Amino acid sequence: MSAAPRRAYTPGGKAAGLYRLREFGLAVPRFLVLPAETFDAALQELPVTPAGLAERADRLREFRLTGAEEAALGQVLAEWGFPQRPVVVRSSVADEDGATAAFAGLMDTFLNLTTLPAVLAAIGQCAASAYSARAVAYRQQKGLPLAARPAVIVQMQLAAEVSGVLFTSYPEYPLYQAIHAVRGFGEGLVGGHFNPQETYLRKTTGAVCGQRLTPQPEQYVASAAENGLQLAPVPAASQDSACLTKAQLAELHAIGERLERLTGRPQDLEFVVAESKMWVVQMRPITQAMPEVVVYDNSNIQESYCGVTTPLTFSFAQRAYATVYRQTMRVLGLPPTLVAAHETVVTQLLGLVQGRIYYHINHWYQGLLLLPSFSQNKADMERMMGLEEPVDLVQSRARSLPERLRMLPRLLLNLGRLLRAFQQLPKRIARFQADFQTHYARFYQLPLASLSGTELLTEKARLDAGLLEQWTTPIVNDFRVMMANGRALRQLRRSGLGHPEEFLHHYLSGDEDLPSAQIPRLMQALAQQVAATPGLQALLIELPADVHAQVAQLAPSFHTATQKFIQQYGDRAVGELKLETLTMRLEPRIFYQYLRNYLVGSAEPRSAPPSTTSLSASAEAELNQALLGHFWWQRRQTRKALTQLRDAIHAREALRLERTRLFGMYRVLYLAAGEQLVQTTGLATARDVFYLTEDEITSALQGQPAPGLREAVETRRAEFAGYAQAEVPARVTVPAPPIFAEEPAPDPESSPGQWRGTGCVPGIVKGESIVIRSPEDNLDVAGKIVCALRTDPGWAVLFPNCRAVAIEKGSALSHSVILLRELGIPTIINVPGLTRHLHSGQHLRFNGGSGELQVLALAEDEVVEADGMRVESGVAP
Known part of the structure; x- marks a missing residue:
């Protein structure tokens, strides 16, 4: 013993x-x-042979302190109140x-030692x-030196009311803390004598994620007759109650x-x-390796890739995201060596979970670590992605002052580049769209059906180099949207608005020139031309399989207008970024299916969507009052922040149409490749190409197909068809969070026929x-309340004829919700389980303000005034 440090x-x-x-x-x-x-x-001088180890144990058992050391020990213990307060003797070996x-x-x-x-x-x-034999065996198993160097702790004993163990990270699921507790002394827990009460806390918030409050009929208490512990009953009133309070x-x-x-x-x-009082009596590192927790989330990306997709779409999307991400890093001025060092992150920004595309959230956060202001950028990105719950798996490291000073010149230079790029966006967007149009027009002049496999790969490389790898202008604008949205929300909070997200919903609703809204207006105009040709409306309502050919014979001028519309907007469709999706360009009947919604449900086509001017004006008045x-x-x-956000969103929607057209070109190209592979590899149909990856298609077009390609297609087709029957949550965590409930979890809808989501419009x-769960479902939406699993901008042709829209998943800044806001269509998002429990034909009461839906027994026709906007309601005849 010594008082020395x-x-x-x-x-x-x-x-x-x-x-x-x-x-601490x-x-x-x-x-x-x-x-x-x-x-x-x-x-000293004892070997580590079996005999030498036994001798070491014998000598230590006989070890005695010197007289002076015993006296010093007795004096310290007396100061603690010994022997009235017992002590504990514990080991503390060097390793x-x-x-x-x-x-x-x-x-x-x-x-419970009470005598010196x-x-x-x-x-x-x-x-x-x-x-001891067990300690020596452990050393041998761990490869540790057999010559242990023991130290010993003498510690004041506490009269334990509750004892427990806290794992600051639960090894089975490191996002949780695990607390196991028993009444009385901890020997009942660490010795495995009792089933402890278990509590699992979310590390980020401390919220209880799961509990097992096992009854505690017995406990270990200090023995009154001798050293050590004895069993005793827990008072009956406490046996079934929680050992630890919420405060503890x-x-x-x-x-x-x-x-x-x-x-x-x-x-x-x-x-x-x-x-x-809470005492901590031991701390040691958890030696078990913690698994990396990987989070996949599709709260936002499901808008673009709804439901189950195909291997080709996933491999293409994964490559496209990596290509765009590299360009983003270059736009931000990051050194090429730094970008190259994160290639694993860049190439795995997406994940495929049971056939569905998800964001690999860990990698998105790791990418943000390359940028300054991680916390702010993280919050902005989470908001844009529509993440319902933040993920705190990746944390930024606090940089020292010298590090920050060294980074400052590069950060200022990069910030200057970005701000300059923002200022140049109007000209850059115009140049980008002109260049895109050149590629677009050239591509559709190509005789794709007659090109060889090598020539098709050449055209793919041309699309890659000329468009996909030149996507910096949309990237810069997307960055502007993310930053402008975050800045606008922060400014609104500083101005005293307590609900800035809802305010933005209303304020941004005044942009009547939003590009996405032009498509339904053009279809509206086409619908109004139908009456000029006798028999045309009846033909379109009947919608035979060869409707396009019959329209050409019956109404040539209308057919020409239709062809022009399809040439310009034919890639817009529900699920338009999925390469396997049938679009108007591939199947003109789909255009007429959309157009049919404008012709049924009312005496004449709807002339204009409900005005959103009142919403915008109301928001403007609210802003004036707040300022x-x-x-x-x-x-x-x-x-200024609000103006910048409006401009950025307007530009983003225009550029999104170019992205849709780019994917349409790749879709047509790969179908042409599929036709080639039918002849060269034995694929059954051209559409089988969607069950191959980009690399497999490239090899096959080069004359080097993988063995058993047709069999692989059939296997994958069956596999992905099975995925379509599975229920997969919007967030998937690997490893999965443990389930602590002792009984099956109740159905989330506690009141049948009633749902609540987030009201947006x-x-x-x-x-x-x-x-509507998939693009293949019935799309006759005229006069109805659409209840969709997911939506994307391709729904623009359907929305104007809906009465309202409810979506299981979505973000208030998603493209489809932006459009619904512009059209003034009542909208609710994030309605869990809606499409599983609701069926077409049921009648609903829909409140887009409160986010509530309710199934009605009977249909009721009525007109309701809500928030200054006249909304028609009821079932169309």
Whole structure:
């Protein structure tokens, strides 16, 4: 024993943990350490042979302190209130509680010691346990030196009311903390005697994720007759109650998060509740490797890739995202070597989960680490992605002042580049669209059906180099949208608006020139021409399989107008970014199916969508009121942020149409490749090409098809058809979160026939529902409330004829919701389970303001005034 600084001695792993806990300011029972040097002399010159190890154990059992040391020990214990307050003797071997070797429970602990002779005897026995058979075997298994250097802790014993273990990261699922607790002394838990009460807390918030409150009929208490512990019944009133209060759970969560942050790794803590206080009695690293938690989320990307897709679409999308991401890094001025070092991240931004495309969220966050202001960019990205719950798997490292100063010139240069690119966007967008149109017109002049496999690959390379790899202008504008949206929300909060997201929904609804809205207006105009040709409307309502050919004979001028529309917008469709999707360009009958919705349900085609001017005007008045009393600078900055956001969104929607057309060109190209492979590899149909990957198609077109290509297609077709029957959540975590419920989880819809989501566009209507889960479903939406699993901009041709739209998943800034806002169609998003439990033909009461839907027994026709906007409601005849 010595009062000298502990670093001059070898206190052992367990004692080192206690010292650190005390340094961190946590409540630790008083203790003293007999360092390893105390016992070294007894072990000198003994070999590590089996006989030598046995001799070491014998000598330690016989070990005694000197008279002076015994006196010093007795004096310290007396200061603690000994023997009235018992003490504990615990091991602290030099390599115990290490990063790779815990020695958990391998050495002996002596509890409830109330006499000095008992303490002295326990010290020797505790040290000797470092050479017990189990401890030696453990060392052999771990490849550790067999010559252990034991130290011993003497610690004041607490009258434990509750004892437990806290894993600051649960090894089965590191996003949780795990707390196991029992009443009385912890031997009932660490010794495996009792089933503990289990509580799992979310690391980021401390919220309880799961509990098993096992009854506690017995506990270990200090023996009144002798050293050690004895069993005793838990009072009946406490046996079924929780061991730990909510306040104690919150305290443990805070302790765990703090210690993990301070130590830099997950910790295994032992704690005791005694004297109305939380004590920590041990800290050691968790030696078990923590699995990487990978989060896949499709809250936003499902808008573009709804439902189950195909291998070709996934491989193409994965490559496209990687290509665009590299361009993004170049736009931001990151060094090529830094971008190359993150190639694994870049090439795996997407994941395929049971046939569905998801964002690989970890990799998106890791990409953000390359940029300054990680926290702000992370929040902006989460908002744009529509993540319902943030993911805190990737954290930025706090940079030192010298590091920040070294980075400053590059950051300023990059910021200057980005701001300059923002200023140049109007000209850059015009040039980009002109260049795109040149490629677009040239492509559709190609005789694709007569090109060889090599020539098709040449045309693919031309699309790659000329368009996909020149996508910097849309990238810069997307960056402007993300930053402008975040900045606008922050400015609105500073201005005192307590609901900035809802405010933006209304404020942005005044842009009547939004490019996406032009398509339904053009279809509206075509619908109004139908009446000029006798018999044409009847033909379009009948919609025979050869309707396009019959229109050419019956109404040549209308057929020409149709062809012009398809040439310009024929790639717009539900699921338009999925290469396997049948579009108007590939199947003109789809155009007439869309057009048919404009011809049924009312006496004449709808002349215009409901006005959203009142929503915008109301938002403008609200903004004026909020800005009263603010300095002119704050007013100016808020309005500037809103203008920039509106302009950025307007430009983004225009550029999204070019993306749709680009994907349409690849779609046509790959179908031409499919025709080639039917002749050369034995594929059954050209559309089988969608069940191959890009690499497989390239090899086959080069004359090197993989063996069994046709069989692989059939296997994948069956596999992906099975995926279509599976229910997959919007967020998938690997490993999956554990399920702690003792009984099956209840159905999320506690009230049958009633749902609640997030209201985006206000309005109260009643009408017939039509449930759409995939593009192949019935699309006769005229006069109905559309209930969709997902939506994307291709739905633009359907929306004007809907009464309202409810979507299971979505973001308030998604493209489809932007369009619905512009059209003034009542909209609700994020309605869990809607398309599983609702059926087409049911009648609903729909409140786009509150986000509520309810199934009605009977249809009711009515007109409802809501939020200053007249909304027609009811079932069309």
